[in-house]
Amino acid sequence: MKTSTTSIKQSKNRNPASGPIVRCSWASPLGPMTLAATSQGLAGAWFNGQKHMPATEAWPEQSDHPVLLQAQVQLGEYFAGERHLFDVPLDPLGGTVFQQQVWQALLAIPAGSTTSYGALAQRIGRPAAVRAVGAAVGRNPLTILVPCHRVVGADGSLTGYAGGLERKTALLQREQAPAATISA
Helix, strand or coil, X not given: CECCCCCCCCCCCCXXXXXXXXXXXXXECXXXXXXXXXXXXXXXXXXXXXXCCCCCCCCCECCCCHHHHHHHHHHXXXXXXCECCCCCCECCCCCCHXXXXXXXXXXXXXXXXXXXXXXXXXXXXXXXXXXXXXXXXXXXXXXXXXXXXXXXXXXXXXXXXXXXXXXXXXXXXXXXXXXXXECC
């Protein structure tokens, strides 16, 4: 099992030095995905048609981009049960400083466990911002790699997932994380 990890590149706006965004399609076991990258890292990973997915048609297709190749390999390892943490560099598309703080906190949720929106708000030092944390989780542009699927309701129930609750359930089952297991 590979155990390396990565972090969110913090920025208020996308750094023009990151270069142009390129994309590729990847056939995951849970449905087709679009992966996007800059020269600095993976900018996005979305299930096709998921909520908050940007229009990607204008981005050139470049399936041989090194970051996209690395992401495809690591996602393949994840779905084969060989990887739960990713070390592909991340350069998320968009996001406010607050959203990026939430996305960074998502990286600390270990595979095989879940946490609640309230616990995540506590973790980032904003205990009253539970709804804002939920909104930030929903806007995560790096599905699976930044594990927003590991966030559940306070009672352990499955709540919204931009990629659909069926996929959230499948991802948690793949990681052997019972929905009712909450980690703070």
